[in-house]
Amino acid sequence: MKPIAELKDFVINPTQSITPDVKVGEGVRIFNFVNLYGCSIGDNSKVGTFVEIQKNAFIGANCKISSHSFICEGVTIEDDVFVGHNVTFINDRFPRSTSTEGTLQTEEDWHCEMTLVKKGASIGSSTTLLCGVTVGENAIIGAGSVVTKDVPADTIVAGNPARVMRKIE
Numbered sequence: 001m002k003p004i005a006e007l008k009d010f011v012i013n014p015t016q017s018i019t020p021d022v023k024v025g026e027g028v029r030i031f032n033f034v035n036l037y038g039c040s041i042g043d044n045s046k047v048g049t050f051v052e053i054q055k056n057a058f059i060g061a062n063c064k065i066s067s068h069s070f071i072c073e074g075v076t077i078e079d080d081v082f083v084g085h086n087v088t089f090i091n092d093r094f095p096r097s098t099s100t101e102g103t104l105q106t107e108e109d110w111h112c113e114m115t116l117v118k119k120g121a122s123i124g125s126s127t128t129l130l131c132g133v134t135v136g137e138n139a140i141i142g143a144g145s146v147v148t149k150d151v152p153a154d155t156i157v158a159g160n161p162a163r164v165m166r167k168i169e
Helices: none
Strands: 075-077 115-117 155-158 163-167
Touching: none
Parallel strands: 075 115
Antiparallel strands: 155 163
């Protein structure tokens, strides 16, 4: 992967907000109205319209990030992962606007919790994933789910909160 600023053939159009520190692999496709900064995107991955990927987030190779999704700092998505439309990741267990002194919080006022989505997983549209969870290899998360704890590999989960429906044979 190389910083986007070093790629002579990669054109950023006016509808894309992509900072020079974004790293991309070969064959990455990024659509309009995105906001990408300080992240890495692996080979042959696709980032849909109206997606935000924050700093220190990593997207593996051959991933599809569908439109209207939010991938925050601290999220690692391994190779071959599907992220449906309007999927939201959360990285702060106790979010607050202001500090105890009453001023707006800064990066020093909170702790970023990591989330890991392992190889081959699929996340259905409008799913919310709370921070600190791991989604196992080849797991499937049903649309509209709220993931509050780890999802085992080769398992289908769904609901609010997401519960195991069955193992994948």
